[in-house]
Amino acid sequence: MSDTRHTPVLIIGSGPAGYTAAVYASRAMLKPILVQGIQPGGQLTITTDVENWPGDASVMGPDLMVRMEAHAKEMGTEIIGDHIMSLDLSKRPFTAKGDSGTVYTANAVILATGAQAKWLGLPSEEHFKGFGVSACATCDGFFYRGQEIVVIGGGNTAVEEALFLTNFASKVTLIHRRDSLRAEKIMQQRLFKNPKVEILWDHTVEEVVGSDEPRGVEGVRARHVETGAITEIPCKGFFVAIGHAPATELVSEQLDMHNGGYVKVEAGSTRTSVPGVFAAGDLTDHIYRQAVTSAGMGCMAALDAEKFLAEMAGEAPAEAGVYAVAPDAAE
Template sequence: MSDPKHTRVLIIGSGPAGYTAAVYASRAMLEPVLVQGIQPGGQLTITTEVENWPGETEVQGPELMVKMEAHAKAMGAEVIADHIQSLDLGQRPFTAQGDSGTTYTADAVILATGAQAKWLGLPSEEKFKGFGVSACATCDGFFYRGQDVVVVGGGNTAVEEALFLTNFASKVTLIHRRDSLRSEKIMQERLFKNPKVEILWNHQLEEVVGEDNPLGVEAVRAKNVKTGDIIEIPCKGAFIAIGHAPASELVKDQLELHSGGYVKVKPGTTETSVPGVFAAGDLTDHVYRQAVTSAGMGCMAALDAERWLAEQDAP
């Protein structure tokens, strides 16, 4: 086995928070190592148009993340394509184990693992995952050209997915369990004006129906939450868009969490319950959850780590 790879600052995750932390840590001459994870670039790599990134009227999500990665590398950060499968925060230096077999040790850790799509937990949903059931319209929408699809949810994620799918599908039915949407008003206006979209209010998804050989979705069944009546909606694709959950599995038994798994930080900082461990981005933010706020927290985490390391080095 090779010797452990040591760094002053180990950054775990590669979305806006991780890459921004890498830029600032590099400028502080900390020579950070950033481990990208399973989805390099994070959620923005499965987003199309980004219209709220300062300085860019419109930019493609994947393009923005390629630029951020290049920026981090140009500043001197070492970016590694690996996935951290375990992390020991019990003693310093902190130790992380990668899927590649590499052991990483670090004087400080910045966690920027982001969030992952939520699922409804239905047996039929699980059965057809990858065979008509998806949580990523930008990944799979192309496969439904000229087909009818449904989207489940009522927030920004659901409206974004539904609008994107109108580029391919012949009809998009949005199923929402309430009688109003939670998404931004400007997005709601776009949705309501789109002739391809139909909204099924006060309904929740009960079952995905399809063929077994080969596996494929044929319809979904939705229940009226007020009357209990069940209706069947023919479709070839079902997109679950009910939000995201923080990717805190690595630290769930080591750091203080709150609000369903988000890493808790000291107010006004990125400091976690373990000195020398910092958290930024969607992993800790259950309120704003924006790319720009994640980037801002990445900056904060690098500066917090720099100050903390300086205090440890002081005589």
């Protein structure tokens, strides 16, 4: 028999948005439950140095998320290591089912499921995933000590991955389909100065090549976007860093979407098309996509949820931005 848990506020996701929402919801005495998901801590757990988090000139991504989780727990959030498999937003209380078999019901839901790495969609890429093809340099870079590595992409993620991989590789080739990078200028400068890095401009990867016994990557075939000329680049590791897609599978048929699959929220708020459901972080932000903006949206989502529950309970807010909600008022 499955266990059923009820909470005034269910937070799904455990990146900066989710943990910040948990801190604020806990301070409002809403007794939130936060379900961490498959990747507790989100994308920052696979990020090396974070240099744009206010108050820290440099902090390791996993360390920052450990601190955020501890803060949320200290405030009173119940954090559960489960993965939500389905979510019913058709009626309140909303119902979520976890992979553990636990059923969660809630009067308000904060979605903070973040984003997932995009792939090229090549059959050869799929064939060699886990055997030389990866989307996480911090996870797998260690395995390519002294080897040649190829990274594809042109944004901050690609440049960060390429720079990190120079700690292990003998050579890193960055392939980009344009003649200039989209990454921040300071990161580009570091990349251009690194003697281990070579950039192949105006190319796309057409195929990952390798052996099957044992299975492993041996190189990539890159095609020039204008001439069609093929260049073969030997490598033992191929890292895909072409961005991320919002993780909206749970709600794609239940909430309004825009801009290619991001959850749509009302301007200046985190309110979605379903009253009582709020969205924060990368699953709704197609513009900024920063840890600090995700955290800010997590704060907004908790305050929006607090106001919603207060109105449900027939209580007026004590003052702007602060809502006096009894711990179990919405239960």
